[in-house]
Amino acid sequence: MVNANSPVSASASINKYKVKSIAIAILPLAALAFLFGLFCIVVTANDYNLELYLTNVINRGTVLVLVATGAIFIYTLGSFDISLGASTLLCATVGVLTYNSTQNVFLTVLVMFAIGVGCSLLSSLLASVFRIPVFVTTVAMMSVLSAIASQLIISNGSGNGLSLPKTVFGPLDSPWIKIAVIAVWVLLCAFLFDFTKIGRREKFLGANPFCAKLTGISMYKYAIIAFVMAGLGVVLGAIFTLSYSPTVNTGTASSIGMDILVAIVFGGMPISGGPRSKIYASLIGGFSYVLLNLTLNIVLRMAGVDSQGSQGITQIISAMVFLAVVYVASMNYRAKNLPR
Amino acid sequence: MKKFVKVLVIAMCVMAITLTAAVSLAACGKGNTTVKIGVLVADASGAEALAFRNYYENYVEKNYDVDFVYSEEVGSDATKEMAELDKLLAENCKAIISFASCDRPAQIEKCESSKVYYAVATGTLKDEEYAEYKTKEYFVGQVGPSTFTEYNVGLAMGQYYKSLTGDNAIHSVALYVGFPAPEHVARTAGILTGLGMTYSAFGQSLSGMDIVGGIYGQDNGTANLNNIQPGDSGITVTTVLSMAPGAGLDEPLQAMLAGTAPDALLGVGMVSVFMAAQLNQKQIPYADVDAFTAANKTNFESGSMRYLAGKYGSSVGPVFALIMNALNGNVIRDADGNAVSLDQGYMVAKSAEEYATNYAKESGDSPIYNKEVLDTVIGADVTYQQIADLVASK
Numbered sequence: 128m129v130n131a132n133s134p135v136s137a138s139a140s141i142n143k144y145k146v147k148s149i150a151i152a153i154l155p156l157a158a159l160a161f162l163f164g165l166f167c168i169v170v171t172a173n174d175y176n177l178e179l180y181l182t183n184v185i186n187r188g189t190v191l192v193l194v195a196t197g198a199i200f201i202y203t204l205g206s207f208d209i210s211l212g213a214s215t216l217l218c219a220t221v222g223v224l225t226y227n228s229t230q231n232v233f234l235t236v237l238v239m240f241a242i243g244v245g246c247s248l249l250s251s252l253l254a255s256v257f258r259i260p261v262f263v264t265t266v267a268m269m270s271v272l273s274a275i276a277s278q279l280i281i282s283n284g285s286g287n288g289l290s291l292p293k294t295v296f297g298p299l300d301s302p303w304i305k306i307a308v309i310a311v312w313v314l315l316c317a318f319l320f321d322f323t324k325i326g327r328r329e330k331f332l333g334a335n336p337f338c339a340k341l342t343g344i345s346m347y348k349y350a351i352i353a354f355v356m357a358g359l360g361v362v363l364g365a366i367f368t369l370s371y372s373p374t375v376n377t378g379t380a381s382s383i384g385m386d387i388l389v390a391i392v393f394g395g396m397p398i399s400g401g402p403r404s405k406i407y408a409s410l411i412g413g414f415s416y417v418l419l420n421l422t423l424n425i426v427l428r429m430a431g432v433d434s435q436g437s438q439g440i441t442q443i444i445s446a447m448v449f450l451a452v453v454y455v456a457s458m459n460y461r462a463k464n465l466p467r
Numbered sequence: 468m469k470k471f472v473k474v475l476v477i478a479m480c481v482m483a484i485t486l487t488a489a490v491s492l493a494a495c496g497k498g499n500t501t502v503k504i505g506v507l508v509a510d511a512s513g514a515e516a517l518a519f520r521n522y523y524e525n526y527v528e529k530n531y532d533v534d535f536v537y538s539e540e541v542g543s544d545a546t547k548e549m550a551e552l553d554k555l556l557a558e559n560c561k562a563i564i565s566f567a568s569c570d571r572p573a574q575i576e577k578c579e580s581s582k583v584y585y586a587v588a589t590g591t592l593k594d595e596e597y598a599e600y601k602t603k604e605y606f607v608g609q610v611g612p613s614t615f616t617e618y619n620v621g622l623a624m625g626q627y628y629k630s631l632t633g634d635n636a637i638h639s640v641a642l643y644v645g646f647p648a649p650e651h652v653a654r655t656a657g658i659l660t661g662l663g664m665t666y667s668a669f670g671q672s673l674s675g676m677d678i679v680g681g682i683y684g685q686d687n688g689t690a691n692l693n694n695i696q697p698g699d700s701g702i703t704v705t706t707v708l709s710m711a712p713g714a715g716l717d718e719p720l721q722a723m724l725a726g727t728a729p730d731a732l733l734g735v736g737m738v739s740v741f742m743a744a745q746l747n748q749k750q751i752p753y754a755d756v757d758a759f760t761a762a763n764k765t766n767f768e769s770g771s772m773r774y775l776a777g778k779y780g781s782s783v784g785p786v787f788a789l790i791m792n793a794l795n796g797n798v799i800r801d802a803d804g805n806a807v808s809l810d811q812g813y814m815v816a817k818s819a820e821e822y823a824t825n826y827a828k829e830s831g832d833s834p835i836y837n838k839e840v841l842d843t844v845i846g847a848d849v850t851y852q853q854i855a856d857l858v859a860s861k
Contacts, residue, residue: 378544415595
């Protein structure tokens with residue numbers, strides 16, 4: 128009989144904890160692989176064009192993954208930014224206006240960077256100056272940015288939105304270019320997040336801001352860095368939005384803010400941020416979310432549900448999966464051991 | 468409890484996978500040869516959209532060997548519109564009928580590069596866009612109301628209300644000007660002109676179609692109450708309601724309902740969706756540009772709807788005929804070799820009796836564009852003139 132306090136028992140407990148941690152860590156990747164397999168089966172069983180459908184998956188996932196990867200720096204701090212969709216819309220809108228008035232691609236990209244990063248900085252500065260929780264300022268920013276973008280679109284467009292020539296960003300509309308840009312962006316963010324003090328301190332701030340403050344880490348400095356990274360993600364998202372569809376309307380990127388939240392949870396990142404934050408959660412979660420939605424949409428239509436009905440049911444099932452993922456992930460957080 | 472939840476989650480997952488596999492395998496065996504036509508929709512819940520869908524799915528599908536594959540509602544998001552179009556193409560649709568207008572040039576170019584026939588079923592392209600794409604091989608054409616027709620629809624509505632006399636005469640109206648969309652602005656300009664009113668913009672008093680430019684150029688596509696100038700008819704506009712971004716419909720609507728009711732509310736579209744229930748309850752007479760549907764029949768018979776300029780479900784029949792001809796190898800072109808562009812008008816009802824008569828033409832198993840009629844314009848020898856004559860006759 129082994130004593131509960133014996134070294135053997137403690138070792139078994141640690142092993143059990145490690146196995147559980149590893150299992151939960153690889154669960155999002157396994158889920159992505161499973162969803163991908165299921166998606167391929169469903170598409171081929173219906174005689175649909177798998178190549179075109181996979182391209183569709185990449186097109187739908189690219190902007191989400193690019194913006195979400197930058198946003199992870201904010202979520203790691205234990206905060207969230209609901210205004211990223213509106214920032215993407217404004218960034219794309221100003222980009223179109225700039226190009227249409229100057230025909231200068233370099234200047235257009237420069238202005239888009241200024242707007243994307245500027246909007247993010249404004250959110251973080253408002254939070255710093257007025258000492259308001261970051262997510263509160265982003266809720267306000269969402270309304271403000273959407274209103275400005277809508278006004279620009281309506282006052283400069285012809286009722287159907289604002290367009291720029293497809294030749295401007297159109298050459299970027301290739302699955303391989305999108306995959307390459309996602310890879311570079313995720314790797315760059317992963318480097319900053321996992322191999323520099325920026326990532327380490329952000330995780331520390333997310334886990335315990337008081338303790339981090341007492342050790343001399345400035346919350347506002349790292350909040351600004353996090354928002355700059357999110358702003359860069361927004362700019363990339365806006366560029367690839369325009370490469371796929373060169374027209375911006377008032378509804379462009381409207382769902383990005385909430386989709387990011389769902390995607391990073393699907394990717395296995397805790398919404399509370401902290402040391403368990405993972406930069407690749409956006410990549411895994413973003414594509415898992417897209418694959419889940421498309422698979423459910425096809426299956427429901429095969430079962431006789433019309434496209435609108437399937438859209439509604441897909442949302443309900445996604446919400447249930449979201450809750451299930453949060454539940455499964457939280458099982459690990461409730462362990463007695465401290466995060467390591 | 469924790470164990471129970473775990474078992475429940477696993478059981479649900481297993482059930483979902485089994486169902487998915489079963490449905491997929493069932494679909495495998497079908498292998499049917501029905502032609503798939505993709506339908507790209509911006510709105511899926513409006514009366515007009517539902518009427519079109521009902522016609523395609525419950526009438527055309529039963530009479531022709533076609534299967535309509537509907538997209539999700541794309542709203543006002545060009546990116547989602549493109550993603551949904553890509554999805555329809557991935558599902559092997561051989562043709563696309565578009566009810567979405569976020570970025571029609573991009574839709575045409577995508578279908579051209581995918582070698583899939585494409586037609587516009589609501590509204591029409593801008594003149595410069597039509598000029599650019601009319602010779603594209605896979606652009607079949609467009610059948611719908613032109614901007615001038617939209618203006619005339621509003622004009623007729625305004626003139627009708629201005630002409631009412633005696634107990635029916637109106638002195639005050641509320642306007643519902645919809646979204647800053649071209650068709651809504653054109654209808655608004657028509658209504659104002661029909662009521663004998665003008666619009667102040669850029670220091671000038673605009674009338675007729677010029678009002679469209681004023682509303683767009685000065686007021687971002689939404690008519691401003693302060694710029695509406697009453698004419699000599701004695702009718703005044705008391706309220707302007709809109710769905711412009713940021714305007715907020717609910718508050719001004721509630722204020723209007725709480726205050727002195729106008730003699731009539733004239734709307735440019737989807738009044739039945741956004742405010743029919745309140746107007747019916749308050750017995751405020753209203754007019755709209757919408758569709759001949761069962762819901763509007765009720766609004767006419769037991770509500771306070773008094774005027775409707777509407778499309779009817781089968782008005783999308785001619786565009787289906789164009790697509791079917793193209794799929795069968797007869798891509799119809801006009802005399803100059805360009806894609807078809809036909810203007811399509813509205814049916815108007817000014818009383819419950821008129822509504823019932825028009826509605827009866829469309830309901831049941833024999834819509835206005837029934838199989839017998841469609842068959843006269845579907846075939847290897849059908850010409851542009853035959854289609855044009857048919858559309859003009861309805």
